[in-house]
């Protein structure tokens with residue numbers, strides 16, 4: 231199960247007996263449904279079992295009353311190649327993160343590549359290679375959206391047109407390269423947007439020796455699609471400046487694990503007070519100096535729910551449907567037509583919470599009992615989370 235084919239099809243999968251269906255949609259986070267039908271990796275029906283065509287499945291899963299949510303999306307990772315990170319000399323970090331419920335990761339730049347090229351033709355070649363490599367190789371089945379160039383001084387509009395034409399859809403964190411001034415960043419972000427390339431900007435103090443400060447005025451002027459790690463990566467701007475960013479920008483508010491936790495809570499509360507919770511998305515910013523966090527997204531969900539006091543079912547949307555919508559992905563919502571990427575969870579054994587949502591609200595992370603990507607089971611009981619009280623079982627398979 232370590233390296234399932236990226237292109238296998240699931241056939242017809244019926245998932246029944248779901249105890250709680252989390253939709254990923256912040257306007258309606260809980261669905262009145264207990265059954266999902268999948269056809270060839272896509273959601274074909276969601277509802278009550280009696281209302282769904284559950285006949286002759288290739289695979290039948292009994293969720294045994296557990297919670298089904300869209301697979302979690304990590305909006306901010308720094309992959310290199312394969313399932314390896316040189317930052318902390320670790321192997322298998324992506325597969326390990328799948329065991330934390332993550333089914334899609336979005337690169338904020340392949341910045342840890344030893345000897346990373348910083349000349350323009352070199353950085354373009356790296357981005358195209360990384361995009362291709364992760365398109366062809368999915369550790370644990372995880373969709374790693376990579377190929378996110380770090381922009382450097384001297385790039386022209388034609389460079390962005392070339393990148394887009396070659397299949398690059400993301401910019402790495404603006405500010406990690408030589409482009410650090412607001413006006414210059416604004417020009418390049420606008421070129422990227424013109425050619426359909428999404429942008430993220432580094433926010434806050436330098437991450438590691440050699441990187442630099444990006445303050446709120448640069449973030450506002452550059453106007454990237456995502457205010458990357460608004461709570462710092464790791465050093466945050468002042469809470470007043472973070473709240474000002476939430477208020478004056480309309481872009482995604484990305485909160486990360488490898489950032490300042492106090493400011494993470496302030497940013498989430500500001501978004502709620504400003505009535506824009508749909509803008510909040512979650513990432514880990516791993517691998518980084520703080521390491522790799524296979525449970526980083528679940529930990530952020532528990533942190534924001536328990537300490538910021540935001541209902542757990544809404545916080546799950548920060549890591550699923552919000553990210554999918556802000557980043558135009560075909561996953562992240564339990565909705566007909568979307569990719570059948572799911573995480574099955576139950577309250578961890580011996581949590582004080584009586585239900586999964588209550589346990590998360592008390593600050594406990596849930597136990598993952600199964601992860602499915604494109605309708606294919608990628609793991610059963612997680613090797614990384616605390617054990618779930620109940621887990622789903624595959625009761626029948628036609629193969």
Ligand SMILES: [Zn+2]
Pocket residue numbers: 403432433437458459463
């Ligand atoms: Zn950063």
